[in-house]
Amino acid sequence: MKFYPGYQYVRQVTEFEKESDLIVQKGLIKDGKNYRCQRCNTTFLAHENCLPDGRYYCRECLLLGRITSSHYLVTKPIKKPVKKAVTFCFKGKLTPAQEKISQGLVQNFIKQKNSLVYAVTGAGKTEMLFSLLCYCLTEGLTVAFCSPRVDVCCEIQPRLQQVFPKLSVGLRYYGAKPYEPTPLLVCTTHQLLYFKAAFHLIVVDEIDAFPYAHDKKLHFAVSNALHESGATVFLSATPSEFEIKKAQQQAGLFCLPARYHRRKLPVPKLVRIKKQSLPLTFRNKRVFLQWIKYLLLHNHILLFCASISQLKAMEEFLKKEVGKDAVGSVHAADPKRQEKISDMRQNAFQIFCCSTILERGVTFSNVSVLVFEADHQIFTKATLLQIAGRADRKGEFSHSEVIFCFSQMTPALKGAIKEIKELNQKAQKAGLLNEV
Ligand SMILES: [Zn+2]
Known part of the structure; x- marks a missing residue:
């Protein structure tokens, strides 16, 4: 055996x-x-x-x-690490702020300390880890890169494979093939339950995401899969106060309030629409469609809805108003989910209605974001921050905007806008933004 x-x-x-x-x-x-x-x-x-x-x-x-x-x-206990030569192919260049964090992570790891990278959406978190990954792999240490979201794992694995072309980078999630050991494994946090003292470095991406955030079993899985001589790096654009404090106390907090392209995070505009259910009243319909037309002048639209029924009604409504082929939609149980998301990456739809499955881990170019019923309880502060973070992610500036339609102000809405403004100020102060 x-x-x-x-x-x-x-x-x-x-x-x-x-x-x-x-x-x-x-x-x-x-x-x-x-x-x-x-x-x-x-x-x-x-x-x-x-x-x-x-x-x-x-x-x-x-x-x-x-x-x-x-x-x-x-x-079976893991073997003693043996140093080896590793081919490292990263053509991009880190900004000075990224470079500082990247080196800090290596230093922290050598001291066997855990780290938390708190960086805004679009800051280039994965790239900041390349030095640490390269260090570990050269030392012959074993590494797991995990996320609670399958979509995120599937997006990260090919990127890491490109950076370490001669290494085999494993990918495991529910339903994946039987286990074959690889020096670098990308997997869902659930998969860590299969391991014990197996990894010297565990990177946990999106620590505030469902289901990791509130599942004690998954927190145990991370600590149980970590080797006694190892350390963990946590990543998030929206960590909880508790996580930030804990990292601060252990001197393992790395904060990056600016995006890679040195532009401010778009501050969401608030649009009050009194009764937010479809069909809209005559007046509300006029206001809503004016905003849709305004956003479409420069970009495509990612339109977030609070429920599947609302999403379907919105799709029907917009198809009548804007055109049948211009509107698409996706939700978690959609059998054509992957296909539609990749169509949207090619900007196939002018308006793409979606549930919160697209709140994180996905990057579309030239999109503005609109949240319908943004005062619904499903839209927590972290969710709103992540959703707002879909706008102006990459490429040239395209007048990407974020609009929250609401009827009643909620702490989540207030908190999200406040945090975006504060992060922008912080980035400005630190000289991480381009002058406009
Ligand atoms: Zn059990």
Whole structure:
């Protein structure tokens, strides 16, 4: 039986395995009336998850393969790192501010300290990590680059493969092929549940995103998959106050308030539309369509809706008003999701109606952003900041704008606009913006 180092196998342990150098842990540990799963750290009442044969099992990580009270987690420890030559192909150039953070991350890692990179949308977070990745890979250390979002993983893997062309860069998410070890692995945070003490460096992108932000099991997965001599780098454009404070206390906070292209973040315009449901009243319809026409003068529009029903109604409404072929839509359960998103990358639609699945991790050129019903509870401050961050991401300045349609002011709306203004001021002060 072949065991790949760092990967946790669920086994009924044989004598042979007990005697070898493998780390063998019980799958579930009894704790009074409860059981705790050693793979995902979830505690559950024994009688709730009982099998007919009397064994217990963990329901929380069932999708990874059932683990019961008769199972063991078997892991082969990772090997001692051996230095090696690594081909590093990065043609871009970091700005001085990016370079400073990039070097800081390497220094922090050498001191075995965790870091948080708090950088605005479009700041070039991934590029700032290349030096650290290169350092680790040259030292022969193992690296996992993960995100809670599959779309983000799929976008990052080819980019890293380009930068390290001679290395095999793995990609794992639900439904991906069986595990083959690679020095650099891109995966969803869920996939880390399969590993134990496997990586010297774990990068966690989008730490404020669903489901990582509020899922203790995934936080455990990160710490459990990290080797005792390793460190973690967290990335976010919208970290919580708690995360920022924690990083500050550990002297691991790196803040970059400006975008790569040195332009300000567009400050959202507020447009009050009293009753925000479709069909719009005559007056509201006129106001709304005026804004749509105004935005279309310079750019395409990404139009965010709060619910699927609203999104479908909006698509129908705009098709009648603007033209059948000019409007498209996408949501999480859309079977043509990937196809439509890639069409939109080619600017196939003048107006693209979407749910919050497009709030992060995707870059379209020449788009303005409009949020309909921006005072809906689904639009938290972080979500609004991420959505606003879709505008003016790359290329030449195209008069990209952000519009929040609302009927009642909410703390999220206020907070998002305040934060954007503050980040712009901070960037201006630090000399990170071009004079306009
Ligand atoms: Zn479990």
